[in-house]
Amino acid sequence: MRASLFIAMNKVELEISDIAPSGSTSGAYALVLSESEGVRKLPIVIGGHEAQAIAIELEKMTPSRPLTHDLFKSFAHAFAIEVEEIIIYNLIEGIFFAKIIAVLDGNRTEIDSRTSDAVAIAVRFNCPIYCYDFILDAAGVSAEDVENELEFEDEQQEEMVQDVPSSNDPTKLDNLSKSELEDSLNEALEQEDYEKASLIRDELNKRG
Numbered sequence: 001m002r003a004s005l006f007i008a009m010n011k012v013e014l015e016i017s018d019i020a021p022s023g024s025t026s027g028a029y030a031l032v033l034s035e036s037e038g039v040r041k042l043p044i045v046i047g048g049h050e051a052q053a054i055a056i057e058l059e060k061m062t063p064s065r066p067l068t069h070d071l072f073k074s075f076a077h078a079f080a081i082e083v084e085e086i087i088i089y090n091l092i093e094g095i096f097f098a099k100i101i102a103v104l105d106g107n108r109t110e111i112d113s114r115t116s117d118a119v120a121i122a123v124r125f126n127c128p129i130y131c132y133d134f135i136l137d138a139a140g141v142s143a144e145d146v147e148n149e150l151e152f153e154d155e156q157q158e159e160m161v162q163d164v165p166s167s168n169d170p171t172k173l174d175n176l177s178k179s180e181l182e183d184s185l186n187e188a189l190e191q192e193d194y195e196k197a198s199l200i201r202d203e204l205n206k207r208g
């Protein structure tokens with residue numbers, strides 16, 4: 001009976017539109033998923049490590065050693081397992097429930113997962129992210145609401161960049177040459193300081 005209920009529901013495709021520090025929970029991040037064909041957004045609070053795991057893949061960084069989700073991908077590819085899609089299928093007391101849909105030799109299997117892990121897997125397999133429409137009806141918000149909730153993001157990132165005391169400090173990102181930034185990026189990745197690496201990558205992207 002439950003399976004037939006899920007089949008009757010409409011699936012909505014989502015895209016990652018933002019990952020930003022969450023003001024409601026210290027050390028947490030807001031993963032914002034947007035309708036591919038619509039205006040609603042689905043903000044989901046996730047942990048810092050999970051946010052980094054998603055951001056690292058989105059920004060095409062290469063960690064010095066494989067992260068857990070990279071290991072999952074390598075393991076799956078070694079045994080010819082493909083991830084077809086992930087779907088956020090339920091919302092209970094503020095907690096989102098997700099499944100990874102995997103295929104092996106034509107056999108389709110649903111694997112229960114935390115939503116943050118499922119999204120981290122999705123970006124590595126370049127597969128679609130879905131949710132049921134009733135979840136967007138219950139927890140979806142407008143773009144304006146999300147912007148108001150995350151308006152502190154730019155200020156917080158600026159404070160992180162401006163940790164150095166002096167504007168002419170040679171260690172400040174905007175005072176470094178492109179080659180120095182690239183060296184600093186590689187060093188940050190080797191030290192697994194992905195937060196610093198993300199800031200350096202942002203500065204490199206600004207310069208084109």
